[in-house]
Amino acid sequence: xxxxxxxxxxxxxxxxxxxxxxxxxxxxxxxxxxxxxxxxxxxxxxxxxxxxxxxxxxxxxxxxxxxxxxxxxxxxxxxxxxxxxxxxxxxxxxxxxxxxxxxxxxxxxxxxxxxxxxxxxxxxxxxxxxxxxxxxxxxxxxxxxxxxxxxxxxxxxxxxxxxxxxxxxxxxxxxxxxxxxxxxxxxxxxxxxxxxxxxxxxxxxxxxxxxxxxxxxxxxxxxxxxxxxxxxxxxxxxxxxxxxxxxxxxxxxxxxxxxxxxxxxxxxxxxxxxxxxxxxxxxxxxxxxxxxxxxxxxxxxxxxxxxxxxxxx
Amino acid sequence: xxxxxxxxxxxxxxxxxxxxxxxxxxxxxxxxxxxxxxxxxxxxxxxxxxxxxxxxxxxxxxxxxxxxxxxxxxxxxxxxxxxxxxxxxxxxxxxxxxxxxxxxxxxxxxxxxxxxxxxxxxxxxxxxxxxxxxxxxxxxxxxxxxxxxxxxxxxxxxxxxxxxxxxxxxxxxxxxxxxxxxxxxxxxxxxxxxxxxxxxxxxxxxxxxxxxxxxxxxxxxxxxxxxxxxxxxxxxxxxxxxxxxxxxxxxxxxxxxxxxxxxxxxxxxxxxxxxxxxxxxxxxxxxxxxxxxxxxxxxxxxxxxxxxxxxxxxxxxxxxxxxxxxxxxxxxxxxxxxxxxxxxxxxxxxxxxxxxxxxxxxxxxxxxxxxxxxxx
Numbered sequence: 274x275x276x277x278x279x280x281x282x283x284x285x286x287x288x289x290x291x292x293x294x295x296x297x298x299x300x301x302x303x304x305x306x307x308x309x310x311x312x313x314x315x316x317x318x319x320x321x322x323x324x325x326x327x328x329x330x331x332x333x334x335x336x337x338x339x340x341x342x343x344x345x346x347x348x349x350x351x352x353x354x355x356x357x358x359x360x361x362x363x364x365x366x367x368x369x370x371x372x373x374x375x376x377x378x379x380x381x382x383x384x385x386x387x388x389x390x391x392x393x394x395x396x397x398x399x400x401x402x403x404x405x406x407x408x409x410x411x412x413x414x415x416x417x418x419x420x421x422x423x424x425x426x427x428x429x430x431x432x433x434x435x436x437x438x439x440x441x442x443x444x445x446x447x448x449x450x451x452x453x454x455x456x457x458x459x460x461x462x463x464x465x466x467x468x469x470x471x472x473x474x475x476x477x478x479x480x481x482x483x484x485x486x487x488x489x490x491x492x493x494x495x496x497x498x499x500x501x502x503x504x505x506x507x508x509x510x511x512x513x514x515x516x517x518x519x520x521x522x523x524x525x526x527x528x529x530x531x532x533x534x535x536x537x538x539x540x541x542x543x544x545x546x547x548x549x550x551x552x553x554x555x556x557x558x559x560x561x562x563x564x565x566x567x568x569x570x571x572x573x574x575x576x577x578x579x580x581x582x583x584x585x586x
Numbered sequence: 587x588x589x590x591x592x593x594x595x596x597x598x599x600x601x602x603x604x605x606x607x608x609x610x611x612x613x614x615x616x617x618x619x620x621x622x623x624x625x626x627x628x629x630x631x632x633x634x635x636x637x638x639x640x641x642x643x644x645x646x647x648x649x650x651x652x653x654x655x656x657x658x659x660x661x662x663x664x665x666x667x668x669x670x671x672x673x674x675x676x677x678x679x680x681x682x683x684x685x686x687x688x689x690x691x692x693x694x695x696x697x698x699x700x701x702x703x704x705x706x707x708x709x710x711x712x713x714x715x716x717x718x719x720x721x722x723x724x725x726x727x728x729x730x731x732x733x734x735x736x737x738x739x740x741x742x743x744x745x746x747x748x749x750x751x752x753x754x755x756x757x758x759x760x761x762x763x764x765x766x767x768x769x770x771x772x773x774x775x776x777x778x779x780x781x782x783x784x785x786x787x788x789x790x791x792x793x794x795x796x797x798x799x800x801x802x803x804x805x806x807x808x809x810x811x812x813x814x815x816x817x818x819x820x821x822x823x824x825x826x827x828x829x830x831x832x833x834x835x836x837x838x839x840x841x842x843x844x845x846x847x848x849x850x851x852x853x854x855x856x857x858x859x860x861x862x863x864x865x866x867x868x869x870x871x872x873x874x875x876x877x878x879x880x881x882x883x884x885x886x887x888x889x890x891x892x893x894x895x896x897x898x899x900x901x902x903x904x905x906x907x908x909x910x911x912x913x914x915x916x917x918x919x920x921x922x923x924x925x926x927x928x929x930x931x932x933x934x935x936x937x938x939x940x941x942x943x944x945x946x947x948x949x950x951x952x953x954x955x956x957x958x959x960x961x962x
Contacts, residue, residue: 296800429834515795550801
């Protein structure tokens, strides 16, 4: 973060570099926030949960509805943020839990392709459900994160929302790592991920652990939904799809299944796009992002921090 | 032997056709045949049918008053389904039926493919909706006129406003990579370059749906642009405008018809204040426009639909030209269209030598206190 303070630099070229770097960090943190959910689910059951982007979108919608209602009743901003965030987390988790139960659990022993197709179906279903139940219009998302006064001198480089997103992503990554490395649930998760049958044999309730993973992943998506929607100021039923694709790319880039990998992948992707926009052209931002993905996968097929999968013969 | 017979049949058919066409030519003396061509069925029918209604309303009024110069007007309505390959047949049919002027076609592609047939037959064509710039600019179709502004008109209006009214000399042109947005941006770029008064310091496309636009906003800042001209739709415009405010960048933001939408003001909120967007000139205060809509409501008991005013205007302009010219001879009609001003729902208009209507076009609007206000 220190790099974001321009006081140390006076060279305009360097200023521009720092501005782009900070843009890239924000963008990367946004991708990382969503990518964490992808990577957790993949780590446990080896499924790419394409409906994750939609869970993020539902989180944003829930936060939108709650925040709008509360602001009509004149609640203070901090209360609105906490209550809307709380509602979004619970609602999204309920969706994540249900999606897993309906669409993935019956296919647990089916070939790998079946739950994947089921996930794509779920994604399309949820998108259209929100489209029909809510609206096809773009809705103005209230600015839930205020402009902090102490940020004003550097607001043209990093905004208050950017800082909140960066810090949230870092904190969530830390908590997740601690949970997975240090707690009983985390231990059970790791065991399930390594060998499901064996985990069952030693008395781990595998179904409950998988449900817990989906609930945690969905809760993260909801937090992301609230923060990101507040950052870009608008939502509609389709935001999950586009954000989901980029986040998925980030997860693969960093090594799908790895928690720090998702964050690193998100940041690398965000920085690449930002620098490509800044120094080449935003017309080619996606070209650079995906060329980078291809390059990394050629040299490290399991991603930056992914573990190489050893297949037993 | 077979060949001989078929030749004979052909010859007979040709003679028959000549024989039948003679009475048609004779009837032409009694009525003026007014062709209406466009999409009247298929998925784009909603663009073409309002034109038929507009023509019916105007022509019925004219006929009720005894027609033009003692002649009644007869409508020949032909469908082209908005398809270029069908439009040539439509045009051939109208020409062979003796149409003397044609209102249409609706879609630019269909209009372009039909035009050579009318040009060869020296028939005046006026479209209420074909916006492709080349139709008039290319000079290939001296018989073509239109009562809608060409596609590049919006860009011209925006660029003129930024350069002349706001006095900017450094312009950043941004678009959303889509057909509409990029087309608009390319016109804007070429107008800025041709003006000689300003330079385009940045020309780039952004990816719609991106989660963050701060990098492109930083690039705009570095380019030193005083104004951003954006081609695209309101969701991206709202995000970019919001990001410009967040990065404390002071630039004017000008955009197109895709942004001149109340949803933009709703979504962008306070950030929308001061944003400029071009849109069709406001005609709601024009009594002729009000009367045309009221009449449509009375006769058809429905709302008018797309290009209704443009078609109403075109029909009025053509009828007026026939009356002033005293015939349907192309040269005389052209002269009348270019010199005689006519009052229409779209204002008091005449046509330039390329065929575009002078007085029809776009205005620049600015968001002031949560509403678009037309800038004079």
